[in-house]
Amino acid sequence: MAEKIKEITGLIDISSTEKSPNKPTRNTLKIQRDKDREPVKGVFKYHENQGGILKFSIKLHKEDQVETYELVDGGIYTLPRGVATHLNKNTYYPIYEQSREAKELGGIPALKVKQKIFRTGFYPLDFVDVGEAEQQAGLVTVERYPGER
DSSP, rough: OOOOOOOOOOOOOOOSSSTTTOOOOOOHHHHHHHHHHHHHEEEEETTTTTTTTEEEEEOSSSSOOOOEEETTTTTTEEEEEHHHHHHHHHEEEEEEHHHHHHHHHSSSSEEEEEEESSSSEEEEESOSSSHHHHHHOOOOOOOTTTOOO
């Protein structure tokens, strides 16, 4: 008797082509754009190149124009909230490690993000949340007592 041979296709999921029910409305997008344009004052830190200058261009929303910024490490700036959030959340590179599950199954080792190395940060002076919580979660504080070396 002939056995059916299963084909290995590598297909793991089929996504529906239906429109997402959670598509943001025009009003929601306008509210988010207005929020991203609010000015926040803070200190820019260039962790990757201390004392250096970061020059970048950004366009946060479809209606916006491309804006170019040049920021010096340690400088105090008033930036739009969306730009400050971008500096805190999107300017990192990941460090990967192999996933244990893939090793145990004997398959191709899968990689997962072990740590995020943040290149920049914007720390608000007026106590406004601009997405720095993720960076601060990785901070470690060390105390030195008087008399210790």
